[in-house]
Structure formats: structure tokens, C-alpha cells
Amino acid sequence: MTMIDRRTLLGASGAALLLARTGLAGAQVVGESRQVVVIGGGIIGAVIAYHLAKSGAKVTVLEKEKPAAGATEKSFAWLNAGSKRPRPYHMLNLLGIMGWHRLQAELGTDVLPMQWGGCVDWTAGEDAAKMREAIARQQAWGYPVRAIGAAEITRLLPGVTPGPVDFASFAEAEGTVDPVLATRVLFDAAKRYGAKIEFPVSVTGFDQAGGQVKRVLTDKGPIACDNVALAAGLACEPLAAMLGAKVPVITSTGVLAHTEVKPMALPRLAFGPGANIKQNPEGSFVTGSSFGGTPDVKATRETGEALLAFARKYVPAIGEAKLSDVTLGHRVLPKDSYPIVGALPSCGNVYVAAMHSGMSQGPLIGQLAAVEILGGPKADLLDTFRPDRFA
Numbered sequence: 001m002t003m004i005d006r007r008t009l010l011g012a013s014g015a016a017l018l019l020a021r022t023g024l025a026g027a028q029v030v031g032e033s034r035q036v037v038v039i040g041g042g043i044i045g046a047v048i049a050y051h052l053a054k055s056g057a058k059v060t061v062l063e064k065e066k067p068a069a070g071a072t073e074k075s076f077a078w079l080n081a082g083s084k085r086p087r088p089y090h091m092l093n094l095l096g097i098m099g100w101h102r103l104q105a106e107l108g109t110d111v112l113p114m115q116w117g118g119c120v121d122w123t124a125g126e127d128a129a130k131m132r133e134a135i136a137r138q139q140a141w142g143y144p145v146r147a148i149g150a151a152e153i154t155r156l157l158p159g160v161t162p163g164p165v166d167f168a169s170f171a172e173a174e175g176t177v178d179p180v181l182a183t184r185v186l187f188d189a190a191k192r193y194g195a196k197i198e199f200p201v202s203v204t205g206f207d208q209a210g211g212q213v214k215r216v217l218t219d220k221g222p223i224a225c226d227n228v229a230l231a232a233g234l235a236c237e238p239l240a241a242m243l244g245a246k247v248p249v250i251t252s253t254g255v256l257a258h259t260e261v262k263p264m265a266l267p268r269l270a271f272g273p274g275a276n277i278k279q280n281p282e283g284s285f286v287t288g289s290s291f292g293g294t295p296d297v298k299a300t301r302e303t304g305e306a307l308l309a310f311a312r313k314y315v316p317a318i319g320e321a322k323l324s325d326v327t328l329g330h331r332v333l334p335k336d337s338y339p340i341v342g343a344l345p346s347c348g349n350v351y352v353a354a355m356h357s358g359m360s361q362g363p364l365i366g367q368l369a370a371v372e373i374l375g376g377p378k379a380d381l382l383d384t385f386r387p388d389r390f391a
């Protein structure tokens with residue numbers, strides 16, 4: 001036997017052994033023959049399309065407006081897992097953060113710039129006890145977060161003026177990305193693997209036979225498919241209903257103020273009482289007042305100026321930066337607050353992915369969805385997040 005034969009054989013048997021040990025033997029995760037239609041051009045459609053195309057599937061993305069036009073464009077895009085409970089949901093977010101590092105390594109930090117400086121969060125008054133308790137719980141789960149003093153706030157965020165501080169924390173693994181840029185970068189990468197990104201194309205229905213979707217119907221005509229990935233944000237509910245499945249989602253609104261691009265001054269996220277502030281990697285400041293719903297807040301210029309004035313109190317470096325945009329986003333909130341991910345019980349070749357915190361979880365969801373759609377093993381991480389819990 002030659003050296004090459006020997007090495008090839010050893011390699012093949014080693015790989016077979018590894019597959020057998022990991023329980024993946026026989027898994028079909030190469031997608032050359034699959035025609036997959038992805039409905040929705042937000043961050044979730046983008047990560048799923050990228051991972052599918054990379055695995056060899058023939059991918060067509062259908063987006064009714066333009067890439068990132070939905071919740072994604074209006075997202076604060078804080079990549080975090082700390083406050084997420086229970087543990088399985090925390091893990092989806094934590095592995096999502098890790099997934100962003102993988103994507104940056106694959107695509108290049110120059111192509112996909114991100115800010116990985118962590119998040120400094122401080123409070124005063126009665127919220128301090130709650131924050132202290134939350135941080136202790138996160139530490140017990142192994143999350144890289146620690147209590148810090150007021151002096152460390154200004155060391156981590158030079159120039160920031162936090163005001164009174166009764167408790168503060170630093171979550172070192174957290175970061176942020178520009179959600180629109182990330183979506184574009186992922187679609188560009190998917191295109192290099194042969195994916196087609198079609199917009200504006202609106203999905204209007206489905207042709208079914210034998211419990212499977214055979215064609216996706218659109219305002220521009222039908223498209224044949226082997227599989228469908230339903231990543232249409234709030235439209236997942238009505239589209240799934242056409243297939244006899246329940247994907248209950250509600251919404252809440254969130255307003256953010258954005259500035260023009262300025263030199264980098266904020267090396268990490270800065271969260272003080274009443275203001276969440278970040279600077280995107282390309283230099284624009286973004287600020288909002290709450291991660292909960294703010295139904296009474298309108299996306300007016302006055303609101304934007306008020307948000308910016310408040311943020312300036314903490315981050316004087318915002319200075320004279322001009323307001324460039326005020327956005328009103330509609331969150332995609334599954335009815336029970338947890339992601340809805342997996343094949344529809346009523347239609348096995350349609351895979352839904354609807355969630356809040358999709359910026360944090362996106363890379364993991366894209367990776368797992370592509371494997372499952374292409375017939376690979378089911379990820380037990382997703383066991384409690386399947387759509388059949390609403391059946």
C-alpha cells in the first residue's frame with residue numbers, strides 16, 4: 001500500500017469513526033440537489049440563506065420590499081444572552097454570539113466589522129438590587145459578566161459621565177453589529193455560493209400536494225421548490241396559516257435615534273438609567289430608551305432629538321453629531337416569548353424561524369436550520385422551541 005492510499009484510508013476511517021461517535025453517520029447535510037426557497041430578506045432569512053447556499057443548496061430568497069426592510073433595519077442589534085431565561089433560551093443566545101465570531105472569521109473582519117467591547121450597564125436607586133441579583137444568576141450560569149465600581153465605568157468608557165451609580169456590571173462577551181450591513185454581507189456571501197436574492201417579490205400562497213409545498217406562489221409567478229424556509233418575521237403567522245399551521249406572533253414598537261457618522265468614541269455599549277447607547281462600527285451613534293415596548297412614543301424628529309439629548313448627558317462625545325434618522329421598529333414576538341423554529345407539523349418541507357432577539361441568535365439559527373432543512377440531524381438545542389407546541 002502506498003503512503004497516499006494509507007493516509008486516505010486512515011482519514012476515511014477516522015472520519016467514519018467520528019461520524020459514528022457523534023451519531024451523525026448517514027446524515028444528509030450536503031444540499032446539491034435541493035431547491036430551497038427562503039421567504040423573507042431580514043437577518044434570519046440572510047443567515048439561513050447563507051448556510052444553505054454554503055452547503056450546496058440552490059437557494060432563492062424572496063423579499064417583498066428590500067433586504068432588512070422589516071424588524072432588522074430598526075434593530076438596536078445588541079448581541080447578548082445575559083438576561084435570557086430559562087437556560088435553553090440563554091444557550092441559543094450565547095451560541096448565537098459565538099456564531100457571530102465564526103461568521104467574522106469566515107467572511108473577514110473588514111467585510112463584517114463588529115464591535116466586541118462588551119456592555120457596561122449601570123443603575124441607581126431601587127433597580128440596583130434587581131440588577132445585582134440578575135448578575136449573580138448569570139455568573140452562576142458561567143456567563144462572563146461581573147460587578148464593577150463607578151471608577152471602572154469611566155476606565156472602560158473614557159469620557160462617559162454616568163451620574164449616580166448604585167450598581168454597575170460589565171458583560172465582556174457582548175457586542176454589536178450594524179444590522180443592515182450584516183444582512184447585506186450575508187446575502188453577498190450567499191450569492192457567491194450561487195444564491196439568488198429576489199426583491200421586490202411578495203409571496204402570496206403555496207401549491208401543495210401530499211402534505212408538501214411544491215411551488216411557492218408570488219406576485220411575479222410561481223417558483224418550484226423542494227423545501228421552504230419561512231423567515232418572514234411578523235408575516236410568518238399568516239403565511240403558516242395558509243398551510244394549516246399556527247405560528248402565533250405579536251408585536252411591540254421601539255423607537256431609535258441615529259446620528260451621522262462620527263469618529264469612534266464609544267468602545268463598548270453604554271447602558272445608563274433611561275438610555276441605551278452604542279456606536280456602530282462605522283461610527284454612527286444609536287440610542288433608545290427601553291428594550292420593552294414603547295407604544296406611546298412616535299418616531300418624530302422631536303423624539304429623536306430628545307433621545308439624543310438624553311444620551312448626550314452620559315456620552316458627551318456625541319457632541320454636535322446631527323440626528324440622521326429616527327426609526328420605529330416592530331418587534332417579532334412569539335406569543336410565549338420564545339423562538340419558533342422547525343418544520344411545520346402540517347407541512348414537513350416548510351421550516352419556520354420566527355423570533356425576537358434574532359440579531360443575537362441569528363448565526364446559530366442559520367447554522368442549525370440549514371442542517372435540519374437538508375435532512376441532517378435534529379438539534380436537541382431546539383427541542384423546546386418547535387412549532388408543534390402551538391398545534
Ligand SMILES: Cc1cc2nc3c(=O)[nH]c(=O)nc-3n(C[C@H](O)[C@H](O)[C@H](O)COP(=O)(O)OP(=O)(O)OC[C@H]3O[C@@H](n4cnc5c(N)ncnc54)[C@H](O)[C@@H]3O)c2cc1C
Pocket residue numbers: 039040041042043044045062063064065066067068069070071072073074075076077078079080201202203204231232233234235253254255256328329330331332353354355356357358359360361
Ligand atoms: C426596535 C427593535 C430593537 C431590537 N433590538 C434588538 C437587540 O438589541 N438585540 C437583538 O438580538 N434583537 C433585537 N431586536 C430583534 C431583532 O431585530 C429581530 O428579532 C430580527 O431582526 C428579526 O429578523 P427576521 O429576519 O426574523 O424578521 P424581519 O427583519 O422582519 O424580516 C422579515 C422579512 O420578511 C419580508 N416579508 C414579509 N412578508 C413577506 C412576503 N409575503 N413575501 C416576501 N417577503 C416577505 C419582510 O419585508 C421582511 O424584510 C430588535 C427589534 C426591534 C424592532
